[in-house]
Structures are given as C-alpha cells and as structure tokens.
Amino acid sequence: MTQISKETKNLILSYQKWQESLQKKEGVSTIHVDEVASKVAAFYEKIRGIIDWKEEHLMKLSVIERSVRKRIIPKLGSKIKVDAESLVLELIRSGHFPNDKIEESKIEEVQKIINKYIYIIGSKSENIQLIQWLSSILSCEIEEALMSSIKENALIDFMYNKIKSTTFLSKDLIEKEKITEKEKDIQIFVNVQRALFDLDDSLIGYHLIKYKYPNWSKISEEELKKINIEQIKKEIDYELDHPLKGKISQICYKYNTPYLILNDIILENPFEAENKISNPALMESLIKKHYNKRLNNMQSRMTRAGFYSTLSIFITNIASLLFIEIPVAKYFGQFSNVSYIVDILVPTALMAILVLSIDKPPKGNLEKVIMETIKIVYNDEKKELYEIKKFKKRGPIFNFFISLMYAISFVLSMSVIYWLLSLINFPPFSYIVFVIFLSLIAFAGVKIRERAKELHMMDQKDGFIATITDLLALPIILLGKWFTLRWKRYNIISAVFNALIDMPLSIFVEFIEQWRYFLQEKKERL
Numbered sequence: 001m002t003q004i005s006k007e008t009k010n011l012i013l014s015y016q017k018w019q020e021s022l023q024k025k026e027g028v029s030t031i032h033v034d035e036v037a038s039k040v041a042a043f044y045e046k047i048r049g050i051i052d053w054k055e056e057h058l059m060k061l062s063v064i065e066r067s068v069r070k071r072i073i074p075k076l077g078s079k080i081k082v083d084a085e086s087l088v089l090e091l092i093r094s095g096h097f098p099n100d101k102i103e104e105s106k107i108e109e110v111q112k113i114i115n116k117y118i119y120i121i122g123s124k125s126e127n128i129q130l131i132q133w134l135s136s137i138l139s140c141e142i143e144e145a146l147m148s149s150i151k152e153n154a155l156i157d158f159m160y161n162k163i164k165s166t167t168f169l170s171k172d173l174i175e176k177e178k179i180t181e182k183e184k185d186i187q188i189f190v191n192v193q194r195a196l197f198d199l200d201d202s203l204i205g206y207h208l209i210k211y212k213y214p215n216w217s218k219i220s221e222e223e224l225k226k227i228n229i230e231q232i233k234k235e236i237d238y239e240l241d242h243p244l245k246g247k248i249s250q251i252c253y254k255y256n257t258p259y260l261i262l263n264d265i266i267l268e269n270p271f272e273a274e275n276k277i278s279n280p281a282l283m284e285s286l287i288k289k290h291y292n293k294r295l296n297n298m299q300s301r302m303t304r305a306g307f308y309s310t311l312s313i314f315i316t317n318i319a320s321l322l323f324i325e326i327p328v329a330k331y332f333g334q335f336s337n338v339s340y341i342v343d344i345l346v347p348t349a350l351m352a353i354l355v356l357s358i359d360k361p362p363k364g365n366l367e368k369v370i371m372e373t374i375k376i377v378y379n380d381e382k383k384e385l386y387e388i389k390k391f392k393k394r395g396p397i398f399n400f401f402i403s404l405m406y407a408i409s410f411v412l413s414m415s416v417i418y419w420l421l422s423l424i425n426f427p428p429f430s431y432i433v434f435v436i437f438l439s440l441i442a443f444a445g446v447k448i449r450e451r452a453k454e455l456h457m458m459d460q461k462d463g464f465i466a467t468i469t470d471l472l473a474l475p476i477i478l479l480g481k482w483f484t485l486r487w488k489r490y491n492i493i494s495a496v497f498n499a500l501i502d503m504p505l506s507i508f509v510e511f512i513e514q515w516r517y518f519l520q521e522k523k524e525r526l
Contacts, residue, residue: 002280005379007158011262012277014154015270021148029104031092038093058200060096060147064139065202067091072121072135076128080118084111088146102146113141119221120229133205133233140206141217151267152197156207159192159259162376163252166383172390179244184388186211186239187248195252196259198451205236247388257455258373264290277377287370294455299358302452306355309444310348317344317437328429339426343434347441354445358452368457410475435476436483442473443480 024030067090071082085107091097117138124130164185173179189211193199199207209232210216215223265286266273277283321340375384414435421431 002278003379004274004277004377007161008262008277008377009274011154011158012266012270012273015151015266015273018148018150018154019270021150024101025103030100031088031102031104031107032100033089033092035099038095038099057197058203061139061143061200061203063094063096064091064142065136068139068142069132069135072118072131076121076131080121082114082118084108084114087114087142091146097146106146109145110142113145114138116219116224117141119224120227124229127230130230130233133202134229136202137206137209140203144206151263155196155259155263156189156192159196159252159256160189163188163192163255167248167251167386167388170387170389173244173388177243177390183242184244184248187242187244188252190239190242191245191249191252192256194249195256201240204240208236208239243391244388247391251386251388253453254457255372257369257457258376260294260454261287261290261369261373262377264294280374280378283374283377284370287373288366291366291369291455295361298452298455302355302358302448305448305451306351306445309448310351310441314344314348317347317433320433320437324433328427338424339421339430342421342424342426343430343437346434347437350438351441351445354442354449358449361456362458365456365458369455372457406475409472413472413475435479439476439480440483441480442476443484446477446480 067087068082071087072080075081088102088107088110092099092102117134121131121134124134167184167188169179169181169184186208190204190208193204193207212232212235213219219227265277265283268286268290269276276286321343326340417435417438418431421434426434
C-alpha cells in the first residue's frame with residue numbers, strides 16, 4: 001500500500017459526507033408536491049429547456065432565476081414580499097429538484113436567504129442591472145440551500161490548493177504590473193471552477209462573494225447596512241475579467257483532467273475509495289477505466305450539446321423566418337423557397353460538422369493523465385512549478401497590423417458569404433439574419449469543441465491550413481460571441497414564454513395541486 005496524501009484523504013471524507021447527506025433522515029418531514037401537477041410543470045420545463053438550452057448543471061439555476069425574477073421584478077418600487085414555500089414547491093414541481101427528498105426546514109432557510117436579498121434590493125430599486133445581478137446571486141444561494149454541493153466544493157478546493165502551491169508570479173508581474181499573490185490566488189479560484197464544472201459567471205460570482213466575505217451566509221442586518229453592494233459587484237466583475245485570467249485559465253484547463261478522473265474514481269464508491277487508491281496498480285487500472293469511460297461518453301455529450309444549442313437557435317430562426325423574413329421578402333417580391341431552405345440547413349450543417357469533427361486526444365495522452373493523476377493523489381515531494389509570466393506588450397505598429405488583418409479577414413469572410421448567397425438569389429434582408437444565426441452557431445460550436453478537450457493534456461500544434469481557416473473564421477466566431485451575450489439578454493422567444501405562459505401556467509399548476517388535495521380530503525371524509 002502506498003501512502004496517499006492528507007489532502008486526498010480529506011477529499012474522500014468530503015465525498016463520504018456528501019453520500020451520507022443524500023440519505024433520508026428518519027423522522028424528518030420532507031416536501032411533497034402532487035405528481036400530476038408536477039408532470040404538467042415538468043413537461044413545460046422540457047419545452048423551456050429547448051428554448052433556453054443550457055448545460056444540465058446550469059439548468060437548475062436557470063429555473064430558480066426565472067422563478068425569482070418573476071416574483072421580484074414586477075414589485076420593484078413597492079414593498080417586495082416573496083413566499084419561500086410557493087417558490088420551493090414550484091421548483092420541485094419543475095422536475096429539477098427531487099420530490100419527497102428536500103426537508104421542510106429548508107423552506108425557512110430559503111425564506112431567510114430571500115429576506116436578506118430583498119433587504120439589499122429595497123434601497124436599490126432604481127438600478128435594474130444591479131437587481132438582475134442580485135437576483136442571480138440569490139438564485140445561486142437558494143440552489144446551494146436546496147441541493148448539497150459538498151463534493152463539488154471539495155473538488156474545487158482540492159484543485160485550487162494544488163494549483164496555488166505550484167504556481168508563482170514572475171518578477172515583472174510583481175514589480176512592474178503590481179500584481180499581488182492574493183490576486184493570483186483569486187484567479188486560480190475563479191478559473192478552477194470554470195475548468196472543472198464550466199460554471200457561469202453568476203455561480204462564480206456567488207462563490208467569490210463567499211470567498212471575500214466568509215460570513216455572507218449568516219450576515220446580520222447590522223452588517224448588511226454597512227456593505228456597499230455596488231462596490232462588491234465592481235470587485236466581482238473585475239475578478240471575472242482580470243488581466244491574469246488568460247494565463248491562469250490555460251493552466252487550469254490543461255491540468256483539469258486528473259481531477260475529473262479522480263472525482264469519477266471516488267464517486268464510484270466513496271467508502272471504498274481510500275483502499276482502492278492506496279493500491280498503485282489498482283489505481284492505474286481505475287484511471288484507465290474512467291478515462292476511457294469519459295472518452296466514450298464525450299461524443300454523445302457533445303452531440304447532445306450541439307443538438308440542443310442548434311435547436312434553441314433554430315426555433316428562433318424559424319420564428320424570424322415566418323414573422324419577419326418571409327413577409328419582408330413577399331412585400332419586395334423576392335420570395336424564394338431555396339433561399340429559406342439554405343437559411344435553415346446551412347447553420348445546422350455547420351454545427352454538425354463542428355461536432356462530428358472533434359478530435360480525439362493525441363497519442364501518449366493517457367500516459368500523461370495517469371502520471372499527473374498519480375502526482376496529485378500520493379505524497380509527491382517533487383513539485384513541478386509553473387511561472388506565470390507577463391504578457392508581451394505589442395507595439396502600435398504590430399497592433400495596427402493585427403487589426404488590419406482582422407478587418408481584411410472579416411471583409412473577405414463576409415464577401416464570400418455574400419457571393420455564395422447571391423448565387424441562389426438570397427433576399428437582401430435575409431443576408432443579415434443569415435449572418436447572425438451562422439455566427440451564433442459558429443460560436444456555440446467552437447465552445448463545444450473547447451469543452452470536448454477536457455481530457456487533452458498534450459499540446460497540439462495547428463498546421464498551416466488550420467491557421468488560415470482560423471484567420472478567416474475568427475471574425476464570424478467573435479461576431480457570434482457578441483451576439484450570444486445579447487442573445488441571453490434579448491431572447492425574444494424566451495421573453496414571450498415569460499410574459500404570456502410562465503405566470504398563467506404556474507397559477508394553473510397550483511390550482512391542479514390544490515384541487516387534487518381538495519378531492520383527496522373529500523374522499524377521506526366518506
């Protein structure tokens with residue numbers, strides 16, 4: 001048996017605590033919702049899941065955020081009161097939280113959390129952006145209260161401490177750029193979360209608040225009066241887009257694989273994990289087993305992500321086609337069935353190509369994963385240190401040349417698209433819509449391809465053809481990134497669902513539940 005590190009033992013203990021937390025406690029009342037009402041709500045959520053598609057681990061947060069905002073935003077300017085019980089019941093009915101599993105005492109806990117944020121919002125009702133941000137942070141805290149995140153937090157802390165102990169700032173960064181060790185540590189904390197779980201900014205922002213203000217969960221009303229929430233938001237926004245972000249992100253994404261594999265090994269059976277990991281030969285076979293398992297699941301995961309990303313954009317594309325493009329084209333006498341088939345199929349085909357052409361890890365990658373996983377698990381005296389160096393500053397001539405290259409490649413890309421579409425008599429107005437959806441798909445596809453590299457630990461160099469392709473595609477991808485940020489804010493189909501369906505359906509589902517309880521009471525009296 002080989003001695004595993006103290007940190008690894010603590011990680012295993014955290015997973016054991018998480019496993020125990022899932023067990024139903026005897027004599028403890030849990031929250032129950034009506035199954036029929038739940039099926040109606042869950043069916044609606046599946047439809048919403050297509051419109052507002054996100055990765056599974058972010059879908060719960062999205063549902064909470066939507067439920068929170070529809071209870072807070074309409075009441076701005078008046079006394080805000082949110083009932084935690086109705087909120088929690090709605091979340092369980094949605095199917096994203098388990099029925100008969102969450103303790104009734106959680107309702108009181110959620111109510112305290114809501115009251116804390118309502119108190120903060122009370123004096124900031126005119127700042128809608130701040131309120132939306134606070135709603136997101138509130139949603140994160142509610143999710144944490146309802147669902148245990150012990151193992152995720154334990155793995156984040158484990159990787160954070162490992163990376164923190166093996167990275168150091170260059171002399172230039174400390175002396176010339178005035179970057180501090182604390183800033184470096186915070187950036188490691190931020191980017192570890194992205195690399196391990198692909199968390200979004202609101203979740204990372206919530207974790208940063210707890211990191212900077214450890215008593216945030218139990219903060220008193222007196223302390224709340226003293227905080228400057230606008231300043232806290234500024235600090236969080238700065239950390240999320242820090243100058244060190246790129247450098248530290250590269251390290252975290254490159255070395256996330258061993259931690260993901262270790263997570264899978266412990267998760268298989270937390271109470272037997274220590275004995276298995278203590279045996280190096282068995283540990284090596286477990287690494288191979290879970291590496292291959294992740295590799296086999298990768299294609300299906302990425303295909304699913306590509307399908308739902310495309311479907312979400314596709315539905316909006318169809319709506320745009322039916323209600324804007326076709327009426328405009330008919331008005332100007334430029335209607336063409338072929339052009340609209342192209343409008344729909346080309347972006348979809350692009351996503352298929354991007355997902356199906358995902359490369360497998362290069363030769364020697366598995367051996368690298370085994371070696372690095374062994375390093376983080378056992379007591380390894382020899383630490384490989386990574387220096388974080390200053391970005392090389394480019395001169396104005398170089399920057400001008402790069403900007404010119406981007407401009408030329410953008411014009412060239414747009415010209416090629418225009419020329420190809422003109423061959424099929426594409427309506428002029430539809431050019432704009434086509435480019436928007438093509439860029440959205442391109443950016444989504446590139447993000448999926450990046451996520452598919454979670455098992456890659458070997459550096460791969462791009463060839464000449466790949467470099468030229470990147471140069472031509474980059475303007476479209478950057479345009480897609482710009483549209484994606486606004487897509488989240490101005491998704492028209494999502495807005496229609498929120499305004500016309502969400503609230504009436506919630507009332508209808510509650511009515512079904514109360515009606516069934518009423519019938520049940522009548523039957524019991526017979």
